Amino acid sequence: MVPGTLFLITRLHTGEVGFTAEVHSSEPPDGGGEDVVEASFRALGRTVLVTWGGGDWWDLELTPGGRERDTRLGGEPRLDSYLLQFWPAPAAPDVVVRETSAIAAYWHGFARNLPPPPTEAEHAAQREADRRAEEQARAKAEHEQLLREWEGVLPPAPVLDLPPGPLRAFAQRDRELVAAALAAGPEVRRALARRVARLAFERAGLDGVGWIADGLRALDEGSTLPPPFDDWTAAWDRLLSDPEVPHTLVRTPDGRHDNALQQAMAFPAIFAAAHEDLSRALGEALSAAEYTYGADRERFSAEVRAALAELAGSG
Incomplete structure (x- = not known):
């Protein structure tokens, strides 16, 4: 009595058997047959007859069995057949109504020795x-x-709880710094993002270029960035075409070469620090500044930590 399942072993081991499935509105009369059993069955959904191993199935137009031999070859007459009948009745224990064949006796004995379901x-x-x-x-x-x-x-829980993004990625390189920034509170983190952008621009010598200095001043004040910073493409075009912009090289972010344009490494920091999402603002600003410092990572770390200590102390 396993809900939703009936398991029937035929006398034949190999070959086809006849099988008929019927549904009755009440208990049908005993139709004879060598071996007869009754078992309660509760359908839990669509009910199908499935052959051993799942090789074939029928949507409850089922099939029957017996056993003097255990194999039927193709073309031989049918050796046995089975009748499967369903009718509504209260649940009841399994019962062997009639047992006449040795194979039925064998399998009934096997079933009786199984632990209860x-x-x-x-x-x-x-x-x-x-x-x-x-x-x-x-x-x-x-x-x-x-x-x-x-x-x-x-890392500490606040760092571990960071969502995927630039700040979490930076924390994998410097978890202590990020943990300290998280502990300092959101206002300090926003101020730190702006300070980090300024550090990157100072390191790259961009803070002395007039239109860039205007952008940094607006960033420090929390104001909307002025043109050309209101247009990403226009700002980059001006950076790369303005003769007043210095051109110096630092190590590439992957550490393999020393031919990265330092000013291009720093430039994204101003857009990052102005971003509405605080986690993204700080994470992207830190990454841009880190790339700007190239191989001089110790100085980068020291200056950012000093900025954080100053901002946290003044807050």
Whole structure:
């Protein structure tokens, strides 16, 4: 009595058998036959007859069996057939109505020695255990993924809770700095993003160019960036064409070459620091500034930490 399932073993091991399925409105009379069993069945949805191994199936227009031999070859006469009947009745224990063949006796004996099927409460308990096991497996996989992401040592919770994005990516290179910035509060983080952009521009010698100085001043004041900073393409075109803009080289972000234009490394920082999303503003500003400093990462780290300490202290 497993809800939704009936399992029938035929006398034949190999070959086709006749099989008929019927649905009755009440218990049908005993139609004879060598072996007869009754078992309660509760359909849980669409009911189909499926052959062993799932090789074929019928939408409850089912099939029957017996057993003097265990194989029927193609072209041989039918050896046995089965009748499967359904009718409404209260649930009741399985019962062997009639047993006349040795193979039926064998399988009935096998079935009697099986442990009882799980009760509905046991099914529910198993489903809950499976759910907990899945949750534990998922939590373990997520923890292992985090360990890989953070090179085996997890950062403090505020850093770990950062959503995917530039600030989380930067934290993988400097978790202590990001943790300190998070602890300082949102106003300090916004001020730090602006200060980091200014540090990058000063490092690249851009703060002395008139129109760029105007942009930095607006950034410091929290005002809308003036032209050409209101148009990304126009701003880049002016940066790359203005003869007053210096041209110096630093190491590329991948660390393989020393031919990156320092001013191009710094320039995104002003757009980043003005971004509405604070996490993105700080993360992108830090990354741009880090690239601007090239190989001199120690100085970059020291200057940013000093700026954060000053801003946090004044806040």
